[in-house]
Amino acid sequence: MHDGIVLDKVALTLGKTSFAFDCRIEPGAVTAIAGPSGAGKSTLLNLIAGFERPQSGHILIAGIDQTLSHPSERPVSVVFQDHNLFAHLDIFTNVALGLNPSLRLSPQDRDRAENALVRVGLAGFGKRMPGSLSGGEKQRAAFARALLRNKPVLLLDEPFAALDTDLRLQMSALLLDLHKENANTVVMITHDREEIARIADRILHVEKGQIATDEAKADYLSRFAAPVSALSGTV
Amino acid sequence: MLTTAERRRGIVAGLVVLAAVIVFVGTAIATLLAWDGDQSASRLFTAYTWSILRFTLWQAALSTLLSVAFAIPVALALARRPRFAGRAWILRLMALPMGLPALVGALGLLGVWGRQGVLNGWLTAAGLEHPVSVYGLSGILLAHTFFNIPLAVRLLLAVLERLPAEYWLLSASLGMKPLSIFRFVEWPALARVVPGVAGLIFMLCATSFTLVLVLGGGPAATTLEVAIYHALRFDFDPPRAVALAFLQIALTAAVIGLIAFLPAATDTVWTAGRKVLRLDGRSSASRLWDGLIIAVAVIFVASPLFSVLVAGLRADLWKLVNGPRFIQAATTSLVIAVTAAVIAVSASLAIITARQAIRDRRDPNIAARLLSTSLAGTSSLVLVVPPIILGTGWFLVLRQFGNVAAFAPFLVAFINALMALPFAVRVLEPALDDHHHQTARLATSLGISGPAKWRLIDLPVLTRPILTALSFAMALSLGDLGAVALFGSSELVTLPWLVYSTLSSYRTNDADGLALILGVICLALTILGTAGKKENANA
Numbered sequence: 001m002h003d004g005i006v007l008d009k010v011a012l013t014l015g016k017t018s019f020a021f022d023c024r025i026e027p028g029a030v031t032a033i034a035g036p037s038g039a040g041k042s043t044l045l046n047l048i049a050g051f052e053r054p055q056s057g058h059i060l061i062a063g064i065d066q067t068l069s070h071p072s073e074r075p076v077s078v079v080f081q082d083h084n085l086f087a088h089l090d091i092f093t094n095v096a097l098g099l100n101p102s103l104r105l106s107p108q109d110r111d112r113a114e115n116a117l118v119r120v121g122l123a124g125f126g127k128r129m130p131g132s133l134s135g136g137e138k139q140r141a142a143f144a145r146a147l148l149r150n151k152p153v154l155l156l157d158e159p160f161a162a163l164d165t166d167l168r169l170q171m172s173a174l175l176l177d178l179h180k181e182n183a184n185t186v187v188m189i190t191h192d193r194e195e196i197a198r199i200a201d202r203i204l205h206v207e208k209g210q211i212a213t214d215e216a217k218a219d220y221l222s223r224f225a226a227p228v229s230a231l232s233g234t235v
Numbered sequence: 236m237l238t239t240a241e242r243r244r245g246i247v248a249g250l251v252v253l254a255a256v257i258v259f260v261g262t263a264i265a266t267l268l269a270w271d272g273d274q275s276a277s278r279l280f281t282a283y284t285w286s287i288l289r290f291t292l293w294q295a296a297l298s299t300l301l302s303v304a305f306a307i308p309v310a311l312a313l314a315r316r317p318r319f320a321g322r323a324w325i326l327r328l329m330a331l332p333m334g335l336p337a338l339v340g341a342l343g344l345l346g347v348w349g350r351q352g353v354l355n356g357w358l359t360a361a362g363l364e365h366p367v368s369v370y371g372l373s374g375i376l377l378a379h380t381f382f383n384i385p386l387a388v389r390l391l392l393a394v395l396e397r398l399p400a401e402y403w404l405l406s407a408s409l410g411m412k413p414l415s416i417f418r419f420v421e422w423p424a425l426a427r428v429v430p431g432v433a434g435l436i437f438m439l440c441a442t443s444f445t446l447v448l449v450l451g452g453g454p455a456a457t458t459l460e461v462a463i464y465h466a467l468r469f470d471f472d473p474p475r476a477v478a479l480a481f482l483q484i485a486l487t488a489a490v491i492g493l494i495a496f497l498p499a500a501t502d503t504v505w506t507a508g509r510k511v512l513r514l515d516g517r518s519s520a521s522r523l524w525d526g527l528i529i530a531v532a533v534i535f536v537a538s539p540l541f542s543v544l545v546a547g548l549r550a551d552l553w554k555l556v557n558g559p560r561f562i563q564a565a566t567t568s569l570v571i572a573v574t575a576a577v578i579a580v581s582a583s584l585a586i587i588t589a590r591q592a593i594r595d596r597r598d599p600n601i602a603a604r605l606l607s608t609s610l611a612g613t614s615s616l617v618l619v620v621p622p623i624i625l626g627t628g629w630f631l632v633l634r635q636f637g638n639v640a641a642f643a644p645f646l647v648a649f650i651n652a653l654m655a656l657p658f659a660v661r662v663l664e665p666a667l668d669d670h671h672h673q674t675a676r677l678a679t680s681l682g683i684s685g686p687a688k689w690r691l692i693d694l695p696v697l698t699r700p701i702l703t704a705l706s707f708a709m710a711l712s713l714g715d716l717g718a719v720a721l722f723g724s725s726e727l728v729t730l731p732w733l734v735y736s737t738l739s740s741y742r743t744n745d746a747d748g749l750a751l752i753l754g755v756i757c758l759a760l761t762i763l764g765t766a767g768k769k770e771n772a773n774a
Binding site (some may be wrong): 049050052070071072076078083086089093098149 | 402404405406408411414418419420423517698747
């Protein structure tokens with residue numbers, strides 16, 4: 001049995017594009033999904049999250065077949081590039097929805113939600129509306145919700161693509177901290193090779209609807225120019 | 236960035252339009268004011284006017300409530316099912332009543348719900364003694380919901396479809412149940428626009444004339460507009476008409492004032508390349524409910540349209556079309572519609588270019604800014620002063636100069652043009668502003684101006700939106716009964732008037748045939764207009 005994520009001969013056709021994924025994603029590691037636009041990175045993530053269902057094949061998470069289960073039944077949390085927060089609900093409500101989707105909260109739940117906000121550096125932001133937050137702060141709130149949900153798998157679809165370089169550094173540091181505390185499995189789509197160098201353990205390269213390569217960071221980076229490997233030493 | 240000559244031309248054209256509208260509307264209102272002032276004032280708050288005002292508000296409120304209450308579940312169901320079979324056609328169906336002349340819609344409703352209609356036929360066959368009656372309040376409500384549910388569905392659906400796609404994925408991922416999704420995602424989005432949508436529908440229902448005229452039942456179910464019409468046309472009691480007219484102006488001004496504070500709703504959606512994934516509502520109960528509610532909406536909207544088609548085809552269309560009365564009415568309608576459309580579009584172009592000219596000045600003075608604001612308000616003036624009131628005022632003016640019928644066609648064309656003005660401006664303003672934005676710098680730097688600019692730069696791009704505005708304005712004028720109702724006579728017969736008078740003389744079969752022809756013409760013009768608009772948006 002494999003404790004991570006297994007895509008076993010998963011096939012899916014959307015419109016005119018066919019996808020075929022067959023891979024294993026290590027538990028407790030950070031796996032980056034890289035590849036050109038339109039290659040199928042988001043489709044791969046959507047399959048794991050349950051937003052898409054395969055036409056054939058199986059998806060197993062921690063040894064349990066999740067091929068047909070609803071997104072909410074899967075042991076995963078999702079963070080998108082944008083719109084992770086309902087714009088008309090305040091930050092506390094947005095985060096607390098991770099504990100109970102009907103917002104029935106016990107006093108302990110409220111404490112936990114406040115603590116999650118403190119943990120991501122958003123203490124005192126609970127009453128603010130998403131519109132008044134910066135891009136980085138919004139993503140922190142999304143992390144706080146993922147933290148509360150405490151699922152073994154965290155799926156991220158280019159979560160920092162809309163942020164500037166400094167913020168990206170801060171946010172990937174926060175992501176790594178949270179990852180080390182929880183030992184969760186992180187799967188993250190990214191275009192940014194430096195980001196891969198900073199946080200990824202393994203890289204799945206997707207091309208034309210298939211996994212082109214599945215390799216360790218050192219191998220992946222060694223295929224590219226030298227300066228990047230110098231950066232990878234800092235992780 | 237415009238040349239001084241261009242700027243001056245723009246502003247002069249705007250001033251001319253403003254002056255023309257003020258003179259036209261002002262004459263009507265001044266005449267009403269001057270007419271037997273004392274007598275009208277004493278008639279303002281009689282038990283009769285009071286009961287009519289109450290009924291006007293009551294039926295508009297009920298119509299609005301019913302329309303919005305039913306449109307919400309339909310919009311939710313359609314938004315939940317982005318891949319529902321025939322969804323694109325259902326949305327097109329929901330756009331049809333907007334382009335359908337009210338009179339034709341009323342005939343279709345009678346065909347389904349009326350005494351001789353399909354429904355009562357079934358009920359009688361099923362052994363029920365008492366047929367359903369659609370005259371009076373129930374008929375008015377039926378007609379108003381028929382026209383406004385589709386409008387509300389389109390406006391509300393657009394709001395739901397504008398929500399970020401991530402919202403639906405997140406709510407699925409968080410495990411929200413349908414009730415939670417409604418509470419945290421759908422309702423907050425709808426709640427922002429429901430007041431605006433309700434305000435718009437209330438306004439349309441409070442000023443609706445034709446539907447109440449045809450389906451209202453006697454003095455007990457009469458609105459202000461229809462009461463004005465009765466006061467002039469049957470009782471010839473101008474003081475009463477004047478008193479009612481002022482109540483009407485006060486009412487519409489108050490409603491428009493309130494609506495101005497509400498966020499506006501539009502039915503434009505940018506779904507280009509965006510795929511919406513909805514994972515909620517996969518249960519069979521939810522599928523059944525959504526399917527059912529969509530089916531009910533489709534049947535409710537489609538059945539009167541279908542009835543118009545079937546009843547119309549039963550008439551001897553060939554004979555009708557070749558009859559002298561039809562040819563006369565069609566010619567009159569066409570001339571009035573073309574005149575009204577050309578006036579409305581020219582006036583819109585003048586208003587928009589004048590406002591552009593004023594914006595173009597680096598620091599417009601107070602007079603210029605005031606002119607710009609007045610021009611913006613001009614196009615909506617007709618909403619405050621409805622056609623029947625313009626007609627009443629001018630009726631009283633022209634009566635002093637002899638036979639009103641001689642002036643009537645011009646008057647109807649002007650009133651129709653004024654009615655079409657807000658729609659024409661809404662179609663043309665974004666197109667002209669975009670165009671100005673994209674080409675103004677380049678045209679200035681190349682020194683292109685005057686007729687050359689119009690021919691080389693403006694005309695190729697603006698032909699399509701101008702044709703769209705023309706076809707909308709023509710459809711509106713062709714289908715309008717409100718302006719012609721006061722003046723219709725053997726000397727002035729338009730197509731809607733012909734349908735109405737044929738219906739009144741109980742030649743139902745002929746009326747059905749004429750209604751089909753009128754409906755097809757107006758829908759064809761509207762569809763032509765929207766098709767042009769869509770292609771323009773893609774270009």
